[in-house]
Amino acid sequence: MFLLFRNKARTIAVTISLLALCVAVYSQKRQLTQAEAVTFAEQFIAQNGYTDLAPDKTKLSYETIEWESNVDRMLKERHGTLQRRAYGIVRGRKGGSAGWTVVFRYTHPIDRRARSTGRAVTMNLNGSEPRVEHVDFFLRYAQKIP
Numbered sequence: 035m036f037l038l039f040r041n042k043a044r045t046i047a048v049t050i051s052l053l054a055l056c057v058a059v060y061s062q063k064r065q066l067t068q069a070e071a072v073t074f075a076e077q078f079i080a081q082n083g084y085t086d087l088a089p090d091k092t093k094l095s096y097e098t099i100e101w102e103s104n105v106d107r108m109l110k111e112r113h114g115t116l117q118r119r120a121y122g123i124v125r126g127r128k129g130g131s132a133g134w135t136v137v138f139r140y141t142h143p144i145d146r147r148a149r150s151t152g153r154a155v156t157m158n159l160n161g162s163e164p165r166v167e168h169v170d171f172f173l174r175y176a177q178k179i180p
Contacts, residue, residue, distance in 0.1 A: 075136035075155040083109040084116040122176025
């Protein structure tokens with residue numbers, strides 16, 4: 035029982051810390067550091083249901099190609115597809131605009147191509163306008179995060 039409480043307390047503490055980071059970043063509108071961009075993207079991926087963690091249905095973002103009207107079905111398709119921790123990062127966004135691209139590996143790649151690609155969260159340098167890109171990202175183009 036104590037272990038269960040301790041894990042819940044740790045999860046709550048981490049969530050509060052991430053929310054505080056997000057509030058600070060958005061209120062200041064300053065550029066994120068690389069580490070802040072990674073932390074933000076990891077939280078974004080989790081809250082949108084791509085990891086094995088429960089999503090936050092009040093903060094869902096849709097990919098540009100998602101037309102699913104049944105949110106539960108959409109979240110079921112996303113659930114557990116990506117690892118919780120970011121694999122790599124690139125300074126810049128799709129199309130060469132300023133920002134960050136944080137790359138995540140698939141949890142269960144089904145073929146050779148999927149083992150060499152992942153999904154990317156892109157955002158502006160200050161963390162605004164985050165989104166999950168619907169096209170795969172080649173892992174070799176990202177700077178691997180230690």
